[in-house]
Structures are given as structure tokens and as C-alpha cells.
Amino acid sequence: MGAAVAGWTVAAVLLQVAGLSLFLYGFFPVKPTLRGFSGAESYRVPSCGSVSAGEQEPALPPDQLRSLYRELSGIPPVYDRLVLMVIDGLPAEFVLGRGRKPPSKKMMESMPYTQSLLAGCKAAGYHAKAAPPTVTMPRLKAMVSGAIGGFLDVAFNFNTQAFLEDNLLDQLHMIGLKLVMLGDETWIKLFPTLFTRQDGVSSFYESANITGTTSQKASRPNMGMYFRFCL
Template identity: 65%
Template sequence: MKLSIIITVIISAVILQIIGLSLFIFGFFPVKPALSGVSGPESFYYDDGGGSDSVANHTRASMPPHLLKSLYQELSGIHPSFERLILMVIDGLPAEFVLGKDGQPPREDFREAMPYTQALLSNGMATGYHAKAAPPTVTMPRLKAMVSGAIGGFLDVAFNFHTQAMLDDNLLGQFFRIGWKMVMLGDETWLKLFPGLFTRHDGVSSFYVKDTVQVDQNVSRHLENELNRDDWNLLILHYLGLDHVGHIGGRNSILMAPKLKEMDEVVKMIHLSTIQTRDNDQGKTLLVVVSDHGMTENGNHGGSSYEETDSLALFVGLKNDLSDYAASSCDSIYQVDIAPTLALLFGVPIPKNNVGVLISEAFDLLTDDKQLRVLELNSWQLLRLIQAQLPGLSCRNLPSHDGFTDGLASTTVECSGSMEKMLCCLYMNAINLHSSWKSKSLSRSKSRDDYSCTVAAYHQFLKTAKTCWLTCFWDCGNGHIISNIIRPHDLHEYRGSTWREPTPL
């Protein structure tokens, strides 16, 4: 009798340990819900799940790159804003070193170390953002987030030391499919993530952190030559020296200001070259300066503190009407927002598993109808992603891609209840306002308020869909209730024509 009790207790203890270990593994290392395949022509029109993906995939597979590029432009109705992209990654650079913090400018020595970059910001020739990075704040998962818009998990920390090829839909794959030629100089992580995609490359190892000089000179030694060439569309520069400075001496290292000065000289060289290229009618080039993560006071990273997640996103070449320093550099975005923004600026489909929301200021030069179109495309992509996880989210009787019916109301309704009802309601509010705006455009009775309310409605849907994905699918499993209620007057929480998220996620 006693033996059977002991056996029962042992078995129960083992079962409890297994359950506890399972909860830990699936809670701390969750499996990310993801869609397979890549976005294609179907991204540019609404699909209710009728199976057009297979047709679109067949069309894409059988179409030469230059024709696919033209097809994307025709379907989107938007001409790409730029011809070439330079992505400069300054590993480990906290955004506050460039943009300051809490409305205050950067430290004086850091500000003086980057005079050219600060001049671009103050003149409105560059727009800077604090781009919040999701943990783990190590290089590989942060690069994946920027090019795919998807959020990884803590299991990526292990993969950071043994990087494998990226299989999920991403910007580099999309660029490659339309015939882009790509060059990479710097951290060899890019070569491991995207083997075979680069026309030219020179990779350096990121693990010899004692090297703060040669590791960056190996990148810059090729820069002048590459800037003088016209045989690439994407140039990736990944500088590791600043991250190594942090690991050696922390944020306050005596080497930090000189390293910032070196990076400022690189920004200056690239910017002056892009101006000359544009003047020679060789196409417009967008320079995007980003960091993968920040660093703590002692120079470490990997966790979720503000210092570690405060990464930089600096866009040089987007004309805007901002003239004062504070207005052009105090906004916050999420690192995943970079992916849909670049996809829409360069005319390729948004990656399938993107959870980011486009950066509105990047599209200020577009006409009102085009700005609403990019919001519509971002909304369709996020709607498809969530529909794959919520079978009940059908939003039936949605308008087709040919246009919206003229009779839809221009008013909005209160949205509450189940997750499915909430998201469909917010989406229908946005497309109804969009439809009304289109109808008024034909009759020339539209107003600026109609446009601004439509923008706000799209952003409210995008913000809620993003929150839903991060909290319901990522953190909590398939929950069913969103606690807050979205009311029509919330749609008027905008500043000018650009939506500002009222609260952070």
C-alpha cells in the first residue's frame, strides 16, 4: 500500500515537472505564428480568401523581374519614390546619442561629434526617430525585424551565435525578385541570413570586440568606389566599431565621441554623393541610418531596458516642411515599422508576416489619394495576417479592389466586443470613410477634415491590429476580448494630417 502511494507521488511529481518545464519553454520561447510563402501581386488588392494566392504565386514565378516590377507599380498605382537605397547600420548606437531624450538634445560632446548629421536634422533634410526594438536586443533578430517587420523570440539569442539563412518573407527577397542588384559591406551576419543574394560583399566578424578600428575601415575602404558605381540598387553598410567601443568601455568610453565623428563623416560622404547622383539624373537615393539596438551604461545589450531597446531610424532624403530640431527628431516608432515603410517607398509588396505600421512622414510628398492608398495596402496586409490566426475574422461583404460603392456612409460606429468584431468594425470604419472621401473627390466636395479623419481611421485600425497581434497572439495565446472600447471621437486624435499614436504599445 505504501509502495503504491510512493509510486503515485513520484509519478505526480514527474508530471508536474514536465508541465512546469513545458509552460516555461512555450512561455519564454514561444513559437511565432507565421504565414508561409511570400507576398506577391495579391498584396495590391483585397482578397477574401478565395484562393487567388496560388494564381498570384504562379504569375510571379513565371514573370521576368523587370515585368514583375512594372506589374507591382501598375497594381499599386504608386510610382516608387526612390531608385536606390543605402542602408547604413551603426551597430549598438542608442538613438539618444543622435536625437537626445525627453525633449532634450544629445550630450554636448556627442552633438559636437556629429555636426553634419545634426545639421541635416536641424535643416529638415533628415528625419530621426527613436525606433523601439523588441527584445532580445542582439544583432541577428533585430536585422530580421527591420527587413521583415516580424517579431522573433528569445530563442533567437541562441541563433545569433549560429545564424542560418532567413526563410521568412523579407525586403531583400522582394528586391531580389524585381531584379535588384545588392552589395553588402560589414557584419557577416547579413551573408549568413541572405546567402547568394549579394552581387558583391566583404564581410567582417562581429565577435572580435577588441577591434574598434579595422572592423570599420574594412567597410569604409570600399565606400567611395561603390558610391561611384551605378550597378547596384541596394548598398548595405554595417559598422561594428561603436558596438565594440561600448563593450570595451561602456557608453562613456573616451573612444565613443571619435567613433561618432567617424560615422558622421560617412553620413556626409554618402549624402553629398547622393546629391551629385541626383543632379546627374542617375536617380534618387534614400539613405536610411539605423541601429540594431542600444546599450546599457556598461555597454552591454540583449535585454528589454530602455537603454537597450532605444535604436535609431534616420531617414535622409525625405523632403518635409519641418524646420525646428525638436519637431523633426522627437517622434517614436517601432523597429518593425521600417519594413512596411521601405516596401511601400520602393514599390514592392509588404512582407507577409509584417506587424509594422508605415511611417506617415515618409509619404508626405505623395498626393492625398496616394497616401490613403499606402495606408490601405498596409491595412490589407495586416488584416490577412490576423485572419490567418482568427478564423472568425472574415469581415464578409467587404468591397472589391475595383473600388468602393458610392452609397457607403461617411460616419463611423463605436467598436467594442470580441476581438473579431472589434477589428472588423475598425476596418469597416476606415474603408467607409475612404469610400466617402473617394466619392466626394469625384464631386469635388471633399474637405481636409474628411481626409484627416480617414487617415486617423486607418491608423486606428493599424494600431489596434498591431496591438492585437503582439498581445493576443504573441503574449497570451488566442484571447477573445479587447478591453478598451474604440469610439468615433477617438478617430479625431490627430495632428494635422499625420496620425500620432496617443499611447505606446
Template identity: 70%
Template sequence: MAGRPLSCGRLATLTFAAVLLQIIGLLLFVFGFFPVNPALPGISGAESYRMPTCDDSFETDNGNLLPEQLGSLYRDMSQIPSTFDRIILMVIDGLPAEFLIGRGDQPSQNSMWEAMPYTHSLLSKQRAIAYHAKAAPPTVTMPRLKAMVSGAIGGFLDVAFNFNTQAFLDDNLLDHFYRIGWKLIMFGDNTWTKLFPSLFTRDDGVSSFYVKDTVEVDFNVSRHLEAELAASDWKLMILHYLGVDHVGHIGGRHSLLMAPKLKEMDDVIKMIHIHSSLNGDDHGRRMLLVVVSDHGMTESGNHGGSSYEETDSLAVFIDLQSQSPIYAPSMRREVFQKCCYYHT
């Protein structure tokens, strides 16, 4: 027996219910897979320069202070002496931490020791300390750089923004450095100049998207080193090397190009360390070299996801003026990337 035909009203109700369910499902997907991570409005001011207390009556007007005065205010109010006066942030794009410090209880492979002998010697002599700095997905460059300088939590929508980077307006360390009078310079991946278009006194950016270039992208960084290491006007120098990442995209982790490229990075670390050890600083300033990676890579050299290989980034800290062991062996070799840099 044939079923009773649907009335127009019942058909309209079922259609409306089906469309509503589809809209709800689409919204759940969008807000679940592309979550919005709102930041608190505004920037931290002089009230954040002091040590935490229970006194909420602190007020100051720092709107008319010069950068040098803000820097002096920070030193006076924080009551925390500066350990280092200048910083070199060397970003080796795509370098997995296990290349340098192994995985779990296993040391790095012999081929990695042979590729980066100087850096390994600094670690073994306790003149440097290294960590697995766990990166949060998406493991692509732009959101990882934002996390390093601000503690920001990335979302998968940042994968699309990675191809058209906009100026970063949230509260971050580089803006604060600039505000208290630091001179910042940058050489390498032009993502930095897109995120911070007006902060750098000197910069030379290169595109990160021509992945077949494994030579010029790094030469364009290193060619500035000799002059900049001799200069005394900057306080933070950013060096962002792209060659390791590009080698991975071309041939994977075990590409024949990987060992020579790692040796090139090791030679850069050696050059910076030896130059600082021999020449020191005429003004008695101590310099810190921080060698980091923004993300790791899979066996095929890709990244973007949440696998161990992709999130296993590196953080190495080297006191460039120290001539003796200063770092005790660390019992905790894993940190979160955004916390590691933001609170250092």
C-alpha cells in the first residue's frame, strides 16, 4: 500500500530542519577546526616592569617618556639585574631537535655529530644547553614565530595566512625591545619584516617560498655576519636560515644535501662563538646566542601537522663570553616552544 504523500507544511518543516542541521554541523566544524584565539587588547606598560606585588595602587604615566627613559625605568623598577646585554637569535628553519640532542634516551646519530661537531662539542663541554622545544600545530613558520615572540596560540587558519603574512599587532617582545630603545636588525626569512615592518634598523629579507634554493637563501644571511658582529649599535640580531627546511622539502631528512647544510650551520655557530670569544666587547657587555628552529620535519621533509617529527623543534642557549662550563646537565630536556622563548 502506497504511503501517504507529505503535505506542503510537513515537507517545509523537514527541509528547514535538514538545512538547520547542516548549518549547525558546518559551524561546529569551522569553530572547532579554525578556532579564533582572541588576544587581550592593548599592550603591557610600565606596570609590568615591576616585580609582582599585592599593591594595586601603582600608577605611572609613561606616554611621554623617551625610549632610553623607559629602558631605565624598566631596570630600576624590575629590580632584576640583566644577565645579558645583547642577543643573537639564530633560527634554523625546519631543524629537528633530535638531529642535535637525540630522541628520548637515545643520543643523536653519528652522522649528526659529524655534521655539527662544534655545536656538539659545546654541549658536551657544558658550555651550551639544549632543549626539545615542543611546537604546537600548525607547524609552519609564521604562527611559530608569533608564538616565540608573544606566546600566541596558533590556529589552522594561520596556514592560509602564512602565504600572505600581515603585520602582527598583538603585544610581543620585539615591540617592547623597540619601545625601550633597543636597535633590532634582521637577516633572512622576510616573514619577520612582514610581521614587524617598522622595527628593524637594518634588514635584508629573502623569500621562503622558493624551496629549490638551498644556497643563496643562507648566503644572503651569512654575508652580513662579519660586519654586524663588529658593529656595536644593535641589541638584538635575528638570523633566519632557510636552507635546512628547503633541503628537507627537496629530498627529505636523509637527503645527500642535509649533512653539508648542517655543517654550514655549525660553521656559522662556530664563527659567532669564536669571534665573540676572541674579540669580546669593548663595553664589557655579555652576549647570548640562542639557536632555535621553528618546527621539525617528517621523513619526507614536510611539516604543518602535529606528529612528533614536525613538532620537535630545537632551543640551544650559548653564553658567548664564557670560557668555562657554566650549564649544569639538564634533567628536563623538554619545554613548550612558546613558553621557552617568551619567558627567557
């Protein structure tokens, strides 16, 4: 009798372990990494029979890639410098309101410059819906590559590794633009060799005041500057 009970107990434990493993495998799938970056073929107008199947175009220097990019876009550059400012933890209703209602007067007075741009049709405000999880690292990956994060990214967020898939920042770097980063060190962990200059702040140091050095760093000549502020 005792042996039978022990056997059923072992079988039940094994069944639970198998069920838990199946659940974890289905609920936390590991997304395969598509290494590599698109080359000169992405900067040309698609055509039939221009390149044989399986044949890759030779790598081009940054100045030629930049010329191809401008020729394909057909839009001449107006500015030679871009500042991308990402404010983490800013609810959309603080700027755009909620439920088709404008934000409160107190919220509008707290961000007068942003509200003036929206009121003067010099900026477009909209809600961007993101699938969970919405922690820092998956957000940044989605912004620069369009990749959809998984639930397992919550664990990877605390041990961020270099991002090896095709993305916007690497493409800008390939055409010769210089990138400078000031803010959350997650950017540096994702792109450790990309920035010409960098000044990272820990994601957990939310009281960090890094705005004081912004004007000093922005005064140096750069083609692109990327900032991420922790609020």
C-alpha cells in the first residue's frame, strides 16, 4: 500500500513539473535573434532582377550610403542635428487628457511649452498603445527596431545585453551620423559601441538631475544627440 502511494506521489509531482515546464515554455517563449543589419539594398528603389537570389551587394562607405538615403527619400535635410528626448513615466493624460477631455488647468500650466506647440499645430499628440511588458529595455527595443517585447524581457531588463538586430540607431551610424547619449544607462548597454560620447545614469537613480549638463554637451558639434531623462 505504501509503495503504491509513493508511486502515485512521484507520478503527480512529475506531472506537475511537466505541466509547469509546458506553461513556462508557452508563456515565456525565447524570441530568436535575427543578427545582422540591412545594407545598401535597403537604400535603393525595389526593382526586378537587379540582384540575383542569394547575392548581396558589396558594403558601401558611409558617405555613399548617405547619398543613397537622401536620393531615395527625396526630402532634403533641413537640420544637421537631432535631439531625441524620451521622458520615462510621463502619463499621456498629463499632456493629452483622458477620455476626450483636455488635461486639467494645473497640468497644462505645468508644461506650457508643450501645450503651446500642440495648440499652435506645431506638434502632434497621440496615444501610443504598447503591449506588455512596459519596462525600460523592451520599450527602447520597440522604439528603435519595432520589435515586440515578451514577458521574459522583464527578467532580461535587469541584465541588458547588446542589441544585435537591425535598428534605427545602427542605420544612422552606418551612414556616418555621430550619436551622443546622456541619460539612462540602458541605452549604453543596448548599444555599447555606438555612441561617440556617453554619460549614463542608473535606471534606479530616479532623482538624478542630468538637465544641468544638457546645454554644455549640446553646444559641441554633433550630428545626432539622444537623451533619456528619468522622472
